[in-house]
Amino acid sequence: MGPLISPYWSQTVLFPDWAYKPAWSPGSRQVQLWHFLLELLGRGEGGVITWSGEWGEFVIQDPERLAKLWGERKGKPHMNYDKLSRALRYYYNKRILHKTKGKRFTYKFNFSKLILVNYPNLPSCQQVFQSGNSLPFSHFSSEGSLYSPPVDRAQPSVSHPLLLPYCFPKSLPFSQASPYQGQFPFLSALHSSATNLSELIRLLPFNSSLHLGQTLTSWPTKGSAEWCLNRATAPSQVDEGEGQEKKM
DNA sequence: ATCGGAATAA
């Protein structure tokens, strides 16, 4: 049949492996809905879901299409927006997401909650950063209570609760007074050692040659081995062969 | 459209 999307060879790039808990690992599923949303948003294709307005706010432009994609990813052929949105509503209590009232199909991420809520086993960024203002990321290396990937590939298994930059809407206007500080525990704590995005990038546990002047819409597909990014296939069409272009 | 209870799955 058409191009089905299999979870483990999927075309997605946006998260390092540790973000995807394998289904066969005890007590974990594969992809969480907010992962998926952040992926699509980070891809910036804009046909289905896009950032809008406030920081973290996004609008679902084609709800049923989004549901279709989500259903493919999870192997739920009968997924629809009604059901997807119920899952979204469960995020309200967890403070991961909330509804932007009055705006149709519009929700808003609460980034400051996302990480800690979903990766409670990871060491708190606050703690780590505050315990020593220098070289924060060295603390994250290997050993510790971190999630270890199932594949026994020779992976350094570096993990920390930072979302990758392209998960965020647009670039971070650090240069100025950062109005976003309060929303990011790790950023506010990091402030003493990194005052702008370029310094933040420099602190990341891999050498990345990001173009800081640009918006962070693209990420080097040749990521570092340490982060073992999921492989990206071209942003080309992975979606259906159902031949649905436009829909009412 | 949006909300949230209830039952159920994995």
Add this chain to the structure above:
DNA sequence: TTATTCCGAT
């Protein structure tokens, strides 16, 4: 525990 599936209420 995170959805998935239904569904009545607003």
